[in-house]
Amino acid sequence: MAEVDPSARPGDAPQPSTDAGGPTGPRYDRRSMRDVLIPALRDALEALGVPPPEEIQLERPARREHGDFSSNVALVSAKAAGRPPRELAGQLVDRLRAQPPRHVVDVEVAGPGFVNFRLDTAWLHEVVRAVVAAGASWGTSDVGAGRRVLVEYVSANPTGPVHAGHARGAVYGDSLARILRAVGHQVDEEFYVNDRGVQMQVFAASLAARAAGEEPPEDGYRGAYITEWAAEMPAEAAPLTWGEARALLDQEEVLEALDVRFDDWFSERRMVQTGAIDTTLADLRERGVVDDADGAVWLRSTDFGDDKDRVLVKSDGEVTYLLPDIAYHRDKFARGYDLLIDVWGADHHGYVPRMRAAIEALGHDPAAFEVVITQLVRLERGGQEVRISKRSGDLITLRDLIDEVGADAVRLTYLLQSVDSPQTVDLDLVAAQSVENPVFYVQMANARLLSIDRVAAERGLERRPLDEVDLSVLVHERELEVMRSLEVLGEVVLLAARERAPHKVTTWVRELASAVHGFYHDCPVLSPDTPEPLRQARWWLAVAAGTGLRAGLGLLGTSAPERM
RNA sequence: GCCCCCGUAGCUCAGCUGGACAGAGCAGCGGACUUCUAAUCCGCCGGUCGCAGGUUCGACUCCUGCCGGGGGCGCCA
Known part of the structure; x- marks a missing residue:
């Protein structure tokens, strides 16, 4: 099958080269809505004389009816405010409505005291421009900058x-x-x-x-x-x-x-x-965590939480597998890594405590050593x-x-x-090229998006520069779904990184693919019935969707054929 | 005996730092192609989230104890 490198597709770099100096509009920041809404909530609380909690939580409601963002501050702060959650929420809403933050079209109290924000669609249109500008790097961030990690x-x-x-x-x-x-x-x-x-x-x-x-x-x-x-x-x-x-x-x-x-x-x-193995043993001896007994050399790993001490050198003079492993990890730390992540099979999980003990015995922070068991x-x-x-x-x-x-x-x-x-x-x-196989579902979404460009080229249709395209015509629920999905990639990646959980990216990719299929089905781009301004906007949305899809797939190391 | 992981719809699995009536795909039933790929889309059906307690304004999510499945407890790697 014809595979494409998701990280390098010419069609994905639609930024006019003349524009390379920098984006003209306000640069979209993944956290921008948070940076707007959280301070607004904090200000409102303070104005009411309620001390804001350390962290104001803002989440994305699972249900559409609950708006685009939602906060539970009123529930959290009810006690400190000395009034019922719904009452506090109502007061917050009054304040926020008086001076609505950017993009906010409605604020309301819901359920036990949630404050729900409904946003205009313009913020999603900004997302499309941001995705296009970011290209393959959509979803990335620099929050982990400076941390050196070794994955074994x-x-x-x-x-x-x-x-x-x-x-x-x-x-x-x-x-x-x-x-x-x-x-x-x-x-x-x-x-x-x-x-x-x-x-x-x-x-x-x-x-x-x-x-x-x-x-x-x-x-x-x-x-x-x-x-x-x-x-x-x-x-x-x-x-x-x-x-x-x-x-x-x-x-x-x-x-x-x-x-x-x-x-x-x-x-x-x-x-x-x-000599790294000998050096390691000498180091351990010097640290006083080694015992000689029964003709063998032991690591006193019980001092560091292991349930029994472990042999480093057998009575026949041979080293066990453990000592070289310790030497290897000692070497990793010596090379300056801040975090070591080992990926081991389930049959090795019993080995974790002794390795962690050894690392602590060498004077390292055991928190800098993580084992993921598959x-x-x-x-x-x-x-x-x-x-x-x-x-x-x-x-x-x-x-x-x-x-x-x-x-x-x-x-x-x-x-x-x-x-x-x-x-x-x-x-x-897995081998079946059928609907039962999620791989094909996702790859199909990509192939369909790319087919738009292909067919357009055949028909001699032109995609105008994004700067000249008005995206405000994108209001169809199917279009909004694609944009909402694209918008959250950054958060998904952060979560996947924090929890060492790549499958969260897979879940996201499947969701975006689903949104894409719906969009493709209901929102024709090249149809003669689609007015030109709408066609241009949808076309760019398709470009952004493909960019996002391939960015996600790139994180999974999975490519997608151009056609299927 | 001790340790780790899992137990959510008939099946395979999601479910974010605890949040609003528990989601998706497949299977089953019923719909949608003169249109950019119908390998798609839409609707219906389907769950006492293994069981019992506890913490909380609120528990699939946190804690404890059981039950069931898998893996591991070597001077093997």
Whole structure:
């Protein structure tokens, strides 16, 4: 399918180059309505002699009848004001009506004492201009500026292909990084390579066995890929070195097919060579959090909230997996990150307390270390569970998954719901190009919007510069819905970033797509029946909608074909 | 036994720092194409938000205890 890069579409840069110096009108600020309404409420409270609460809350009512913005100050401040919520709300409304804030056409008391604001449509028309001006950066902000964040994810062992079980973490981690960047954080992404230890030995032995035409050792790797790779392996190659390189190549390739790229693939073995592991142990000793007992070296993690102490060096002299992991995280902090986010699978959650303890033991703020646990994904095909088992060799690789349903579908599907909940994915459904598949619903919305430009070009119709177009004709409910949806992206992104919840962006994208389909259905742009001024305005709304849609999709790392 | 996640419509899931009569898609039923993509749109049907307490002016949302499902509790990674 023809894919487009959502972040770079020529048609999305409709700003006349002559205008590049700066927007002429008042610059739209995502928080502008808040910045208008909250102070207005505060002033009104003070005028009534009521001390305003620390934070005045302003929310978007779920129901249209409740206006565009709503505040619960009257409920919150009723006690302090010494009068019933509705009475206080009524007094606030009187004051606000006397001097209505910008764009406010009505203020009213509702329910138990809410103050509801109804706005004119001009503020939404400003949104269209703002989206067009922002282009692919619509929805971004700089609230997180200056914070350096490192997101570590996937980190699969270099002993085989990335399998379907890793896919959720891969897609989640990548999208989270995009979203954190969108709010201004400086984000790096890393893949930790466990290229040392027993697993690697077993892997090498398995490869060598297959190469020699023998069965892999007991507890060895039996996947079909071992046989395939063994056949590729030159006779003189060292199985461990060659095998690791082969695995990493495979992993990097398939992750790139998903548009998942890392700033660094951090090698565990490298830390042995640089002495980082020894240094870390010495550091821990110096801090007095290490005990020698039973011939082993222990981290006294119970001092930092863990339920038992943990072995760092086994009695046979080998280090456990824990010590290099600690060394890696020590290194992360040494590189100056303010926040470390690790994305782990559900099977590793028991490991969180010891890692957190180790970080605290090293003198770091444990709050600067966050672990997101992704719950398991159950794969089904036609209602039958598909087992992902490395042992049996019957494993579904990420590559299989991409081949079967496509990269965009893989990404959007995994980003459909919170990683906190276990997910069931029916492969037949995801592969199906049907209404049951949200991926196609969203991509269809984009394709339809783009078809307007295409058909217009065929008919020789011209879109006039936005500066010359009067958007005040956009009053159809379908048009308003699109604008309202576009307007909230910034807030959605902030929330998604704060809660580490990319699926909130997915939900938003689906909502916008729904609004777009409704608009497309009821508000013809190119029809001869549409008067020219309205056509121009709708056309620009379509441009803005496409821009917003692709901005959202860009945060999910999902592209959309130009036509379907 | 202890720890983590989940339990919302027949199914798959949303539900923002607690807010106004709980939302969407699919499935079911009934409508809408001489028009820029009907892969769409509209309407109807459908829920004691697992159960029981508590906090609050107000709880799907916070707290406690149960019940059910998944995952984890190694000198394995």
